[in-house]
Amino acid sequence: MTLSDTQLEAFDQQGYVFFPDCFCEAEIALLRAEADGILKLDRPEVWREKTGAPRTAFAAHRFSEVFGLLARHPRLVEPLRQLFGEDVYVHQFKLNAKAAFEGDVWQWHQDYGTWARDDGMPEARAMNIAVFLDAVMPINGPLLLIPKSHKQGVFAAGHDKATTSYPLWTLDKETVTRLAQEAESDGGAGIVAPTGKPGSVLMFHGNLVHASPPNITPYPRKIVYLTLCAVSNHITKFTRPEFIAHRDFTPIVPGDDDSLLDYARAHRVAAE
């Protein structure tokens, strides 16, 4: 899978590209079943909300064969190699649960702000790719993006260690308000919330300002975030646990496009 000229232009201008039908139902069924199992595990990579509900599972591609296949899936890896013009490695892999009723807020932030400050990543040549494992709806805590906010570099941020269980460099209200106004100024939306069925994929620039509200509905909203970084842009500071900011900069060798379907078929056979 490669990005078209239209997609490349949209990404450059808006800071994100959305693919409504990237993975099929069979692939997502496999990933979702695996995710549900992982979120129940009691291990250091699985972080919880203040209520005890699962919040984030890190590095599942290291201990789950299924997520290992996803982390090197060509539909995710190829577009990033195309964008960065070089090989990429996995900087972070996380499964965000945004559990029904209990999934808490992620405050306004830029991903690269954290990668630069905490991990010493030289440039914003890394990016999050969000794979929807559940339907993402306006009501169940969708990702909110401020279009075009990736054009102004890294903003000042405060280190929020209080709001949720996960420390985050967050932007102040004045900056978020100004950026939304600027996004509106030429007739566009100040904030967009890409929503869609399971299997949709969202790629967004490391400097794109985003957040997600709590989920107060009965509908869980699991998303896998695969963070791929250009190999030449690897991190230089190791302040966070290895399972949060990886130190293995080996280039990904993309797998087969059918790898998840093949696994699902083999697994079904094995289970019978």
Place this chain on the structure above:
Amino acid sequence: MTLSDTQLEAFDQQGYVFFPDCFCEAEIALLRAEADGILKLDRPEVWREKTGAPRTAFAAHRFSEVFGLLARHPRLVEPLRQLFGEDVYVHQFKLNAKAAFEGDVWQWHQDYGTWARDDGMPEARAMNIAVFLDAVMPINGPLLLIPKSHKQGVFAAGHDKATTSYPLWTLDKETVTRLAQEAESDGGAGIVAPTGKPGSVLMFHGNLVHASPPNITPYPRKIVYLTLCAVSNHITKFTRPEFIAHRDFTPIVPGDDDSLLDYARAHRVAAE
């Protein structure tokens, strides 16, 4: 304004009716300016979020001439007189701020659950009418309703005094999940979020289960909730402050349909 047969049927089946263009821009501009002033007041009727941002102003129809006009506006009062087949009085009047960035959650609840338990209201012959003073969008903490959930009476509830500054009888997760599933069972939505421009109005049954998520966006989402009760159904227990649950059961005499516009005109002249 009276409800059509179609609207009456929708209300009976779904538990709510939405009017996208009930008040015009000039009327809303007047109400919004008044609301912004009221939310800054330091008086017992104005409650704040834990952060200090305004959350709710009660009984503004008693100390604001503009909101006094709204509380007896025929577009709000007449449909309720029609529905209940008798005169109505103001049981509660509140302006919910859902402030930009700081507006907090309202957990899942039924309004009549509180009116029955705390105020001794005999039957669910009272109703909230929501008047949107700002654009209500999917992203800025809209009201979430579970269609048809008004058909099963009052559910068991716990008295939540911890989540926000306003004590509320809230439903458990199992009940909310079941009701959303039931609403979905005949092909409808499990949860709806009526959204629309300022001036839209939403009427919903006293037993309709609803909630609203926090507002993490720069867009404020002010809504006036006018609670009208059939006069013969007046409350019998006075456990809450009078400005929260009124004890004056005098029937409303509806005002003039142009009352807000007339006020705006007169006010503008006076200001020159």
